[in-house]
Amino acid sequence: MAIASPVDYAGPITSGQRRLSCFPVHSCNHLRCNAYEKKSRTSDQLVIRAISVDRPQLDFSIPDWKNLFQEDFDRRFSLPHLTDVIHLEPRPTTFSLKSRTPLENGSGPFDESWNGYVNDDDRALLKVIKFASPTSAGADCIDPDCSWVEQWVHRAGPRKQIYFEPQSVKAGIVTCGGLCPGLNDVIRQIVLTLEKYGVKNIVGIQHGFRGFFEDHLSEVPLNRHVVQNINLSGGSFLGVSRGGASVSDIVDSIQARRLDMLFVLGGNGTHAGANAIHEECRKRKLKVSIVGVPKTIDNDILLMDKTFGFDTAVEAAQRAINSAYIEAHSAFHGIGLVKLMGRSSGFITMHASLSSGQVDICLIPEVPFTLDGPNGVLRHLEHLIDTKGFALICIAEGAGQEYLQKSNATDASGNMVLSDIGAHLQQKIKSHFNEIGVHSDVKYIDPTYMLRAVRANASDAILCTVLGQNAVHGAFAGFSGITTGVCNTHNVYLPIPEVIKSTRFVDPNSRMWHRCLTSTGQPDFH
Numbered sequence: 001m002a003i004a005s006p007v008d009y010a011g012p013i014t015s016g017q018r019r020l021s022c023f024p025v026h027s028c029n030h031l032r033c034n035a036y037e038k039k040s041r042t043s044d045q046l047v048i049r050a051i052s053v054d055r056p057q058l059d060f061s062i063p064d065w066k067n068l069f070q071e072d073f074d075r076r077f078s079l080p081h082l083t084d085v086i087h088l089e090p091r092p093t094t095f096s097l098k099s100r101t102p103l104e105n106g107s108g109p110f111d112e113s114w115n116g117y118v119n120d121d122d123r124a125l126l127k128v129i130k131f132a133s134p135t136s137a138g139a140d141c142i143d144p145d146c147s148w149v150e151q152w153v154h155r156a157g158p159r160k161q162i163y164f165e166p167q168s169v170k171a172g173i174v175t176c177g178g179l180c181p182g183l184n185d186v187i188r189q190i191v192l193t194l195e196k197y198g199v200k201n202i203v204g205i206q207h208g209f210r211g212f213f214e215d216h217l218s219e220v221p222l223n224r225h226v227v228q229n230i231n232l233s234g235g236s237f238l239g240v241s242r243g244g245a246s247v248s249d250i251v252d253s254i255q256a257r258r259l260d261m262l263f264v265l266g267g268n269g270t271h272a273g274a275n276a277i278h279e280e281c282r283k284r285k286l287k288v289s290i291v292g293v294p295k296t297i298d299n300d301i302l303l304m305d306k307t308f309g310f311d312t313a314v315e316a317a318q319r320a321i322n323s324a325y326i327e328a329h330s331a332f333h334g335i336g337l338v339k340l341m342g343r344s345s346g347f348i349t350m351h352a353s354l355s356s357g358q359v360d361i362c363l364i365p366e367v368p369f370t371l372d373g374p375n376g377v378l379r380h381l382e383h384l385i386d387t388k389g390f391a392l393i394c395i396a397e398g399a400g401q402e403y404l405q406k407s408n409a410t411d412a413s414g415n416m417v418l419s420d421i422g423a424h425l426q427q428k429i430k431s432h433f434n435e436i437g438v439h440s441d442v443k444y445i446d447p448t449y450m451l452r453a454v455r456a457n458a459s460d461a462i463l464c465t466v467l468g469q470n471a472v473h474g475a476f477a478g479f480s481g482i483t484t485g486v487c488n489t490h491n492v493y494l495p496i497p498e499v500i501k502s503t504r505f506v507d508p509n510s511r512m513w514h515r516c517l518t519s520t521g522q523p524d525f526h
């Protein structure tokens, strides 16, 4: 058996079409292997079988696989820093929990006695992966002791050493994509925290990335007085937009404006943009820190426990669901139908259904369903009308798109424009009950924009406070190309590429989805 060393490996290990994601090492392309399979794993040794097109199968032993796994993880999750490409000397922080006297003017020495600073070596536990068997499926267990690895990520928070002179910093804030409750709370916290460091020059970029190159959109000066009450209303004080991102133009504009820090509030698309801006700044060796704050009511950002705005959207959905319930319950053979946001992830719909407790049928993009036939949604509705006298359906906008005419249209950001599954379902229900000669009264409620235009609820407001403050600490610590979030209950910094590898979806095998099914009592619709 060959002994493999880490240098032998580059590229993903795949077994047939499947990527063996929980492996520490990567395939040896130079051997032209076209498939790999895990053969065995003990806590000391991993054996993989390389299946090559032009040579016999070869078994590789990887003795130190746990360390390799951890090294690989640590490398991926190490935070990009300005000093990776520019020589910079750190300086003591000016951030302090204690209030300063007006004479100190925000730039005096920090309070040594406060021990809340975070060291660069501090880590928070993202997860512990426990391998109970050599294959992820749990079959043919070879390792009775179980192998486990831990994944640690960087703690967020203020550092004792910073890489900017606050008095000379110009910081920008931009909000991109769709609206989300809490945008104003995050803007506000960023401004307040920057001021706490002693930053005097803070500007808002209007209407997302467009504000960088559309001449009529001027910078908005921001300070404590300007942002003091903006959290009292929803929306974005700076405006949002989709589309219009030319990375090179944006970085030209960042240089022309002399921005030292840019805080980018947005979802998957925005973070892809923020990372591209960070890479371009690196290429030009600019001392500009780009820090993202994940925003989306869809809760579809990888690794995050939840994104800000999600809780509020779930709460706002309760009014719509409750109205649909009252309508359905009061009508003769009433059927309430509520469509909620969620382009490709059903988190809002699942959580709103769970939270309401009134929903009989919850439909999300991740779980296909049939409408017709003995196991279809329509048959189950018949049963509900028959037994309860009314029914309530909650559906995510991205669910059941296969039943609708595909338009291939995209919005300005390249996101697919969805057809209205709610209207389609309403029609289908009406004609189905007509056909079987049973009276039905279908009330369709589409509260879409009402969910995200509201102000943040209390728990989101607190989350926004933490995120906004940590974003500023991250920028002052000299990181760039990072984002911040709550992961496994800890406040952490993550490199942007790790959170935009894919959209986060509801796992149909998860306990949460099964809790939802238990709550609704719905059958499998296939």
Ligand SMILES: Nc1ncnc2c1ncn2[C@@H]1O[C@H](COP(=O)(O)OP(=O)(O)O)[C@@H](O)[C@H]1O
Residues within 6 Å of the ligand: 176, 177, 178, 208, 209, 210, 241, 242, 243, 244, 245, 266, 267, 268, 269, 270, 271, 272, 273, 274, 276, 295, 296, 412, 413, 415
């Ligand atoms: N892959 C990408 N690279 C660079 N910019 C992007 C990318 N995807 C989206 N953007 C830009 O990010 C902004 C917001 O994206 P969008 O998808 O509308 O919202 P969200 O960030 O909420 O997902 C838009 O201005 C869009 O042009």
Ligand SMILES: O=P(O)(O)OC[C@H]1O[C@](O)(COP(=O)(O)O)[C@@H](O)[C@@H]1O
Residues within 6 Å of the ligand: 177, 178, 179, 267, 268, 269, 295, 296, 297, 298, 341, 342, 343, 397, 411, 452
């Ligand atoms: O009408 P718009 O602005 O395109 O927004 C619709 C989309 O916005 C969202 O609420 C959130 O999307 P983003 O995270 O991309 O902003 C989606 O659920 C929805 O499909």
Ligand SMILES: [Mg+2]
Residues within 6 Å of the ligand: 177, 267, 268, 269, 415
């Ligand atoms: Mg998006």
